[in-house]
Amino acid sequence: MSLPPESHIFTGAWINWSRGLILGSTITLSQRDGTLLTAFLGIFVTVAGAAFWRILSFLIHQYQAKQGVTDAIHHQQQAILRNSSSPGGAAWQLTQLAWYWRRSAANSILRSLPFIILAICNMLLFAVAGVFSAEITKAAGNETLIHSPSCGYYVSPANQTEMPTSQAIIGPNFLTANDTLAATTYSRECYGQEPSGSQCYQYPKPNIAFTNQTVACPFEGEICRDSGGFMLDTGLIDSHTTLGINARHSDRVQYRKVTTCAVLRTLPYQTMYNITVGGEVQQLVGYSYGKIAGIGLNNYTYEYNMNDVIGSNGYELVAYGGMSDGIPALNRTDADVTIMFLASNAVEYRSPVLDPWFQATFPNNLTDTSGSNFTQYVPDFWVGVLACADQFQFHNPANGRSTPLTSMAGLVNPIENKLEFNNIQNATALSLFYSVNYQQTVYSVYSQGPRALRASDSLDGSDVISPGLPKNQWQIEAAQFFSISMAKLQQMMVNYAAGPPHAYDGMVFVKGNETLCGMQKIRGNNGFLSFSVLGVAIILILGGLFILISLVLDPVVGFVRQRFNWDDHKRLQWAVDEKLQLQRLAFEGAGQGRWKGGVDSIPTTLSSREELVGFGDNPNKYHPVYARHGYFGNQSVGVVTEGSPVSTPTATVEESKTAAFTSRESGRLLA
The missing domain is CATH 1.10.287 (Helix Hairpins)
Known part of the structure; x- marks a missing residue:
């Protein structure tokens, strides 16, 4: 983002x-x-x-x-x-x-x-x-607020029969692929480790925290392998503190996602068979876990062509959601189930892999170009299967009411009838509900394939050799898928307020709620100061x-x-200690000028043009004083009243040079 x-x-x-x-x-x-x-x-x-x-x-x-x-x-x-x-x-x-x-x-x-x-x-x-x-x-x-005229989101049109099939598919797929790619990049930088990149500090929270724990198999029967289940839980995500929708406590909504994954058994559900293509016999293995809505695969949920191993590189990962007719063990009415098929193809490992989804313990003894023998390990089975059940919940913190943990479809009635949201809460819940659909695990995987796997990061340049994997790699991958969905939630809330970053053909733009559009916070100055x-x-x-x-x-x-008359001498001292009043006192002490305003901020002479004051000619260089007699221009200096000016003796130059004066000499200088 x-x-x-x-x-x-x-x-x-x-x-x-x-x-x-x-x-x-x-x-x-x-x-x-x-x-x-x-x-x-x-x-x-x-x-x-x-x-x-x-x-x-x-x-x-x-x-x-x-x-x-x-x-x-x-x-x-x-x-x-x-x-x-x-x-x-x-x-x-x-x-x-x-x-x-x-x-x-x-x-x-x-x-x-x-x-x-x-x-x-x-x-x-x-x-x-x-x-x-x-x-x-x-x-x-x-933090700053987003204020965009493009606030809103894209949805598939209600009637897709009036547009070409390719257009009806490409738009939503392009939207999902772009959002998932951006969320994957963000999750790798900002989830599961100390956030490092600058992009980690754009959302109100660098990441959405969640817990994980080992639990029992989330599906019925004995479909899970001995590893059991792995549950990831966000707890209640606050729309304000975590998602940044700026609102009072009474206007906030809380949302929770719980995903429980498990590695499934494959042998009871796989069938191996041959087909002929162009006169060439090919070996396939089919996996029967139920039908996928809109997908027809010869009664198999997934088919893998064993001939594709030759010359193939890297992993193959396929994800399906929306199982319309799953086997009873996977039929969860209270959750949205995603099933993922992982084929390791030609990938081999330098050490045995005990992880149940990537398991590779069969040795392959080889000799390198120098004649030295070494062993690599190949997968124990053609395809590993992982299934995740996603559940969602809304909570009203204002009254403590909650929906049950359920599937996306199961949220609609409880939100409308049970939580008693106010108008702002309803708008917030609607924007969140739009994002919930893309919170399903299938949307973290299907548009990316093997690029969604953290295991792909350990492959060498040929994409066929891996140093090995930890025995809980499937849990690492489940947490990665979950992180992608959380990053996508953060991303979609901001994109709702700012407006979609791209236009998508074949999709309809829905204008966002006017009140909610001005409530989204983001972090980062971005040229602004708060x-x-x-x-x-x-x-x-x-x-x-x-x-x-x-x-x-x-x-x-x-x-x-x-x-x-409250210590009025203090007022007088404050007045006469002002620098211009001190100057006035000096001039008056030297008999220069007729002054008025003795306690004002600015004392003035009676006539600014006729009464000139200052040093006489040739002032003492070592102890200058204002002279009592002499002439400045046409004016007699030092005349205070009518009559002759008063002459006062001044210190000689030699006396002024003396470092210390006697009190009598000082008196003569200041007279």
């Missing part, structure tokens, strides 16, 4: 009922749109992280704000907290602060370390959150909350402090 084309994948919001209403809410987007959403979420988390740091900075600043004078390191910490736009920048500035104050303040590192750690933790936390925001796609899983609605919502809500709080915290707390 190949994944449906992109046009068959549903994009939008849907609920994956495997996880329930909340956790299962999912958004599926194309690869392009999903990549954009992933990138947006990563950026959004980064912005939310900056907002969260803004909140922490505000709270720490307000906690530390003190009335009165304190040392310079305190005010520098407050300024960094007030003006840092990111936790990374704050951590770096606080680290520098601790380093530069290490000699002047012995506890500078201890005073800054808690804030540095907090900033780094904030940065790392949201960095990791940004990276893992993409993980919400994994939280939603890699996001958890809950995950996206958590990121957007929490991130949006952080951003909103960071925007309103300052004005709201400031309003409350001013309105109720």
Whole structure:
């Protein structure tokens, strides 16, 4: 099975009922749109992280704000907290602060370390959150819904008498052959071993699990050989968890298949006779197990021409189902019986084969080209016969009612009258019932012949020599046939939703149930990304909350402090520690400009054109300060009120070069 084309994948919001209403809410987007959403979420988390740091900075600043004078390191910490736009920048500035104050303040590192750690933790936390925001796609899983306008399946027309016989046969046979070949390939990769190929992860489950056990002969009398019977049982297969039909618990259907196989005795049912063809006498052996519907074979169920052994290669395997008049021992009204005839032809084995279906213990002594003698073993009989009885069951998990284990035909009345399915369950049961017909063992074999055998894998290039087979090879083959039927079930459910992969002449297309057509899940991204609605919502809500709080915290707390005179000095310190307010204070301290908006976010001068501020000519290269006097263009710098500008002495260049200033010199520099 190949994944449906992109046009068959549903994009939008849907609920994956495997996880329930909340956790299962999912958004599926194309690869392009999903990549954009992933990138947006990563950026959004980064912005939310900056907002969260803004909140922490505000709270720490307000906690530390003190009335009165304190040392310079305190005010520098407050300024960094007030003006840092990111936790990374704050951590770096606080680290520098601790380093530069290490000699002047012995506890500078201890005073800054808690804030540095907090900033780094904030940065790392949201960095990791940004990276893992993409993980919400994994939280939603890699399941998508099929949405195809071609949803449905092919059936044979009700009236086949109006079309040529060849057309009535070729269409169904071609459909069965294609489906069986694809299912066989899949079963060999994904059943009976650890799934390895990428195709094993396309269906909701890589394979449908089943159990096996040795049981008594499933047929009456002494028709079975001493090996008894071998039963394979799926247990109840859930339409949602195993087959991927996305539905609530109340809308699910459960299905079960049980197949019991046994190797049959041949001698009591075989007849050897001669026929003449073109003047040549040929030896045949016929096997009488009953008549096959639509097949006429001279009263024999199967005939084998012993002359065909000469020059033949490999195995021959023929399967029949629908025995209209089987012998009493094989007449199972509660099961669909498939009978298989295996001819080993010219195959020989390098060691004795004790398996009852492939049994080969007669030695054939040979000599190779070098003159060395060796022994190979030939089959004990011309044809081995294996019969399998297939039984099916439906179960309603909503009310606990079940049909009996029975044949396909025996399911119809119990499904309609006993299980009390709702509309969605009925649609699901109908799609499953269509597949049940092809679950019979005969459909795993007859279109493939010996290619269905695992024993064929051990033949050499000439298809006549095998190293040998285990004594339970017939059970291995029965499990293989069963696996093919399970793989076909998985395949047919997806093909129902996506639409048949091919058009088949002579068959009628039936449109699928409209509700059921939009419920089939498959695995694999296939160019699409699925996001958890809950995950996206958590990121957007929490991130949006952080951003909103960071925007309103300052004005709201400031309003409350001013309105109720609640430590209002903290509001004032938060305001003046803002970088533009610090700049205003520096200009005003130097007597430059006439300023307004002393507690606003942006302070301004009374006139932007007439009041120019900044360094005077030739600022000190080692300790620059704003000058109190001088002219910028036509404006006298440093005039605060009407009158002459005030001249303030400044430090000399030699003083500025000094590593440490006295308190008096520092006062002169800052005056």
